[in-house]
Amino acid sequence: xxxxxxxxxxxxxxxxxxxxxxxxxxxxxxxxxxxxxxxxxxxxxxxxxxxxxxxxxxxxxxxxxxxxxxxxxxxxxxxxxxxxxxxxxxxxxxxxxxxxxxxxxxxxxxxxxxxxxxxxxxxxxxxxxxxxxxxxxxxxxxxxxxxxxxxxxxxxxxxxxxxxxxxxxxxxxxxxxxxxxxxxxxxxxxxxxxxxxxxxxxxxxxxxxxxxxxxxxxxxxxxxxxxxxxxxxxxxxxxxxxxxxxxxxxxxxxxxxxxxxxxxxxxxxxxxxxxxxxxxxxxxxxxxxxxxxxxxxxxxxxxxxxxxxxxxxxxxxxxxxxxxxxxxxxxxxxxxxxxxxxxxxxxxxxxxxxxxxxxxxxxxxxxxxxxxxxxxxxxxxxxxxxxxxxx
Ligand SMILES: Cc1ncc(COP(=O)(O)O)c(C=O)c1O
Numbered sequence: 088x089x090x091x092x093x094x095x096x097x098x099x100x101x102x103x104x105x106x107x108x109x110x111x112x113x114x115x116x117x118x119x120x121x122x123x124x125x126x127x128x129x130x131x132x133x134x135x136x137x138x139x140x141x142x143x144x145x146x147x148x149x150x151x152x153x154x155x156x157x158x159x160x161x162x163x164x165x166x167x168x169x170x171x172x173x174x175x176x177x178x179x180x181x182x183x184x185x186x187x188x189x190x191x192x193x194x195x196x197x198x199x200x201x202x203x204x205x206x207x208x209x210x211x212x213x214x215x216x217x218x219x220x221x222x223x224x225x226x227x228x229x230x231x232x233x234x235x236x237x238x239x240x241x242x243x244x245x246x247x248x249x250x251x252x253x254x255x256x257x258x259x260x261x262x263x264x265x266x267x268x269x270x271x272x273x274x275x276x277x278x279x280x281x282x283x284x285x286x287x288x289x290x291x292x293x294x295x296x297x298x299x300x301x302x303x304x305x306x307x308x309x310x311x312x313x314x315x316x317x318x319x320x321x322x323x324x325x326x327x328x329x330x331x332x333x334x335x336x337x338x339x340x341x342x343x344x345x346x347x348x349x350x351x352x353x354x355x356x357x358x359x360x361x362x363x364x365x366x367x368x369x370x371x372x373x374x375x376x377x378x379x380x381x382x383x384x385x386x387x388x389x390x391x392x393x394x395x396x397x398x399x400x401x402x403x404x405x406x407x408x409x410x411x412x413x414x415x416x417x418x419x420x421x422x423x424x425x426x427x428x429x430x431x432x433x434x435x436x437x438x439x440x441x442x443x444x445x446x447x448x449x450x451x452x453x454x455x456x457x458x459x460x461x462x463x464x465x466x467x468x469x470x471x472x473x474x475x476x477x478x
Contacts, residue, residue, distance in 0.1 A: 101439055103461045111371045118459060128158070130331040136342070137161065137324060138161055161179065162181050165182065166188050167191045170205070173201045177204065178204045209230050210232060215261060215264045225270055229271050234258055234277050238299040246280050259317065275311060279299060293359070328363075329358050350367035353441045354444055368404075369389070372436070373434050383422065383423045385421065388416070391444040402441055404438075407426070452472070454467065
């Protein structure tokens with residue numbers, strides 16, 4: 088994967104800004120976050136972007152994104168999280184993943200205010216039945232239907248394994264069952280992970296992405312038209328940080344979704360024309376020197392989810408002149424780093440890293456230091472910092 092160089096050295100600036108704060112600590116560079124927001128909006132071809140909350144996991148930063156022109160609505164990852172936001176007064180909330188938390192759905196459906204604010208995801212007759220049986224009176228519960236947006240290349244499945252719904256008649260069957268049960272079907276979602284979540288690492292990947300877009304446009308158009316004959320749709324959602332530029336052009340979609348691009352973690356370095364600036368970082372202090380060319384920092388092993396491998400491991404900023412040891416990676420409480428940079432560093436100095444993914448960083452910290460220039464201008468609580476943990 089190609090690594091986009093950071094536009095200018097940031098480690099020294101971040102260390103100066105946060106010198107009064109204990110480390111490990113996490114920080115978000117607000118001007119970079121804001122420029123990323125602008126860049127994402129610029130790629131969306133005028134379609135509103137729903138904020139993917141899982142990729143930020145901090146209320147203040149989610150609200151900062153929502154306040155910008157071009158962003159509208161929340162894409163949550165748990166029904167309990169959606170209830171929390173709805174109780175804060177937010178009214179345009181979609182839960183993007185199926186849930187069998189029937190207690191949470193019962194809470195949602197029994198309060199008219201919450202019910203009007205939140206839409207949950209279904210992708211099978213079985214799930215519709217389970218919710219209807221488990222919750223009892225589900226009349227007026229707003230749901231959207233998640234449609235498989237993977238592509239087929241010959242017999243191969245390219246994309247993630249999520250919704251089992253692929254053919255229009257399968258989607259119609261779920262819509263009809265939902266209607267029979269008294270649910271309100273208000274949306275469709277088609278998330279193209281094979282475009283949005285896959286770096287442009289080779290000509291094969293680029294070809295695959297354009298093929299995916301062509302296939303998906305046809306399926307989205309057909310399925311959306313057929314469902315629109317059965318129900319009124321408030322939204323048809325698709326795309327993510329890595330695919331706004333193509334999903335934004337699909338007339339079947341009324342809105343897009345994105346979150347990661349605001350923090351711009353390391354996994355998003357390898358996309359063509361995705362001109363994001365790293366905006367989220369964490370720092371760990373050097374606590375020992377096992378050899379002249381090695382320094383060891385406290386903690387650091389915040390490995391990301393997904394297929395295991397080096398792309399999931401946090402990376403020290405290149406300007407430190409240090410690299411991870413293949414024998415240890417980043418550790419539970421210690422991370423050794425080797426390189427020419429070790430000679431210029433001493434105990435207590437901080438090494439700045441980027442996480443491979445976006446929101447998962449926030450699960451490791453209670454607060455994110457908010458940076459402007461070389462100053463901390465505030466602290467944003469993470470979900471964890473607010474005592475919330477939604478999985
Ligand atoms: C349903 C859905 N939509 C959109 C996204 C895009 O999120 P991001 O922009 O953080 O990559 C994701 C990410 O996994 C997703 O699951």
